[in-house]
Amino acid sequence: xxxxxxxxxxxxxxxxxxxxxxxxxxxxxxxxxxxxxxxxxxxxxxxxxxxxxxxxxxxxxxxxxxxxxxxxxxxxxxxxxxxxxxxxxxxxxxxxxxxxxxxxxxxxxxxxxxxxxxxxxxxxxxxxxxxxxxxxxxxxxxxxxxxxxxxxxxxxxxxxxxxxxxxxxxxxxxxxxxxxxxxxxxxxxxxxxxxxxxxxxxxxxxxxxxxxxxxxxxxxxxxxxxxxxxxxxxxxxxxxxxxxxxxxxxxxxxxxxxxxxxxxxxxxxxxxxxxxxxxxxxxxxx
Numbered sequence: 001x002x003x004x005x006x007x008x009x010x011x012x013x014x015x016x017x018x019x020x021x022x023x024x025x026x027x028x029x030x031x032x033x034x035x036x037x038x039x040x041x042x043x044x045x046x047x048x049x050x051x052x053x054x055x056x057x058x059x060x061x062x063x064x065x066x067x068x069x070x071x072x073x074x075x076x077x078x079x080x081x082x083x084x085x086x087x088x089x090x091x092x093x094x095x096x097x098x099x100x101x102x103x104x105x106x107x108x109x110x111x112x113x114x115x116x117x118x119x120x121x122x123x124x125x126x127x128x129x130x131x132x133x134x135x136x137x138x139x140x141x142x143x144x145x146x147x148x149x150x151x152x153x154x155x156x157x158x159x160x161x162x163x164x165x166x167x168x169x170x171x172x173x174x175x176x177x178x179x180x181x182x183x184x185x186x187x188x189x190x191x192x193x194x195x196x197x198x199x200x201x202x203x204x205x206x207x208x209x210x211x212x213x214x215x216x217x218x219x220x221x222x223x224x225x226x227x228x229x230x231x232x233x234x235x236x237x238x239x240x241x242x243x244x245x246x247x248x249x250x251x252x253x254x255x256x257x258x259x260x261x262x263x264x265x266x267x268x269x270x271x272x273x274x275x276x277x278x279x280x281x282x283x284x285x286x
Contacts (some may be wrong), residue, residue: 006201030223053212063204067200073196091172095172119140209238215231216231
């Protein structure tokens with residue numbers, strides 16, 4: 001969905017353009033037909049208010065098109081971010097579950113007090129992406145190259161393939177890191193679309209009020225007061241929005257946009273797919 005400010009601007013320019021398309025010819029006829037017959041008045045041969053309305057209409061169409069393109073490009077980036085966040089959350093939940101399973105196996109095999117020496121497992125398994133990634137990374141490295149001689153197994157005859165275990169964790173970690181990189185780049189790109197949208201909005205605001213006022217003035221000169229009042233309403237809707245945005249400058253970002261001006265966001269914390277699983281862990285993981 002487009003932002004409130006953009007919707008207001010687009011609606012207003014559509015209303016003014018509709019007035020030009022519907023009533024412009026009639027107003028042109030009145031203005032051209034009522035031109036003063038003063039001998040001192042020098043008018044370009046063939047002059048018509050139609051050219052003025054065509055020029056104004058073209059300018060309105062241009063600033064609207066720029067705003068729509070910028071707004072739509074920004075929305076597309078936000079969609080990409082939302083999709084990547086959902087993918088990241090799903091991968092994080094899966095890796096969390098696998099890390100919990102690994103620590104249970106190791107602590108069950110060697111004792112809950114040996115998890116740190118065996119696989120850098122200490123405290124509660126983190127759910128937040130960065131901390132979870134850091135712990136899994138250390139666990140993988142220690143499973144591949146133990147730092148100490150592994151203690152005796154509590155259960156004789158049990159065999160654990162540390163290489164396979166590490167490989168599976170490493171695959172999950174790699175997927176998360178890959179999606180995380182895409183998410184960072186998407187947020188940076190969204191920050192750039194914010195800048196483009198701000199420029200398009202500024203360009204719109206530099207043209208629309210005065211273009212609408214020109215049309216309003218021409219309609220009033222033709223005696224079309226009711227039609228001119230409608231154009232004024234459309235114009236004032238935008239200028240009121242401009243004032244509200246200026247007054248709100250420096251305040252906290254509104255809920256209208258889910259990204260900050262530079263496209264960054266607070267780091268996400270993905271919930272585990274099974275909260276109950278963590279609660280059943282040995283005492284060292286609670």
